[in-house]
Amino acid sequence: MAVVERVEAGSDGRRRLRLKNPASLALLGEIEVCDAEDVRAAVERARKAQPEWAASSFEERSRYVERAVRILLDRQDEFLDRIVAETGKPAAEALTTELVTACDAMQFYAKRAKRILSDRVLPLHLLKTKKLRIVYRPMGVVGIITPWNFPFLLSLNPTVQALMAGNAVVLKPSEVTPLSGRLVGDLFEAAGLPEGVLSVVMGDGETGAALLESGVDKISFTGSVETGRRVAEICGRNLVPCTLELGGKDPMIVCADADLDRAARGAVFGAFSNSGQVCTSTERVYVVEDVADEFTRKVVKETAALRQGAEGEFDIGAIIRPEQLDVIEAHVGDALERGALLLAGGRRNPDQPGYFYEPTVLTNVTHDMRVMRDETFGPVLPIMRVRDEDEALALANDSRYGLNANVWTKNKRRGARLARALDTGCAVVNDCMVTYGVTESPFGGTKESGIGRVNGDLGLKGFCHTKSIVVDRLGGKSEPTWFPYTARKARTFKRVMRVVWGSSLGRLLS
């Protein structure tokens, strides 16, 4: 059971992987796995191409990216077909979550990178004889390693940011969905990007590991906590900066005053879209007991209306990586054994040829069940009753993850208070999962959900070295702090300290 199978190495000795469509199990083709030598060659090409790319103006870089947007618009059906074949997700979902967001990200950074990364000159609060300029320099060659759940968008988005910041990129998409990752390379090749500025190296963990050791100047990693830890260890040893966008166990808090129709629809969408294979899926619900029955009834009704399938119009697609089915079954099994009640789903879909798990709703769950603690990454929605929203908040925060969270209430102040108090990198009020699609918003986690941020001004600057340049404005033969140290100088500095930090006028000016 796998959509990726190792193929015996041919006479050339090269490793190959065979790929299948997870919904229909149709054969999709084979890829050749890039080895350490291939990765080194790609990084070398990137290293050669990068200085000229960095020297190009933002307008020139934008032209390539905007050309890529137009090509994507023209070839959207071809791109969609490839993504759907590799992931088994509904075409409508692939369109909105992969292509619409990709167009927005490309246009956003093409238009704004110049402003976001322009020099900043800051007036100094004390040293009036100096001037500070902050400049953003590209890091050089960026290695980008990505997962399979949004194989096009999660490969494209960091790539565009890295490129607009003046870096060259070596991209390693997931071995589960390499053909969708390769579309990013195809797109920029069609847009005429200079040779070497972007390379896609296809392969599995060994290829990713080779990229970590290839001498790149930054690693942007999106994937599991387990692999993220290994990435961090290697980056730590090599002193290479990295951003880690890892897993989540996103909580949903339903307050007594929530709009229950909207909250129930939001819960179903948050838990089941992309078959729950979203880092920001709603993976556990805490609902205040006064409204728990009504909310749960609505969730079950909405769930019953979902259509699971592989062709035509449907809402819920396949499990992209079938090994994930074992995790989903283990979590649901553990919950049921320990007293949870099954209100919908709870099994693989027997009517489909490929890998499908039915949208599953559980109640009577407790906080110590695996389904409430570990990332399920599947279409499972466990609902737990709580006394009040403070209990919900405490349980939501009692997690090793801290990616995203959502809160449902009609009271704006309550929503803001809970969102602020959630120990997560992002939070949403009266909606869910939307953060990654809000291009201005920095995105990332706390605790085991990761380190660093992608997207928005902060994410773009993360692909740069922030460099400070301090310039002396007045000249002169010496500075008061320079040699020689004398008793007279020391007395003067003591007087200055008293005036600047010991008087109200001084504090006002400092």
Ligand code: NAD
């Ligand atoms: P994964 O960690 O198994 O693989 C991610 C990537 O790392 C793949 O390209 C893989 O080939 C590569 N890799 C594997 N071993 C490696 C090694 N030793 N060195 C370097 N690279 C290696 O994750 P996955 O199963 O592809 O993705 C699912 C996970 O990703 C989930 O936990 C999900 O929550 C997380 N995710 C997080 C975000 C986010 O933005 N926070 C977004 C999407 C997915």
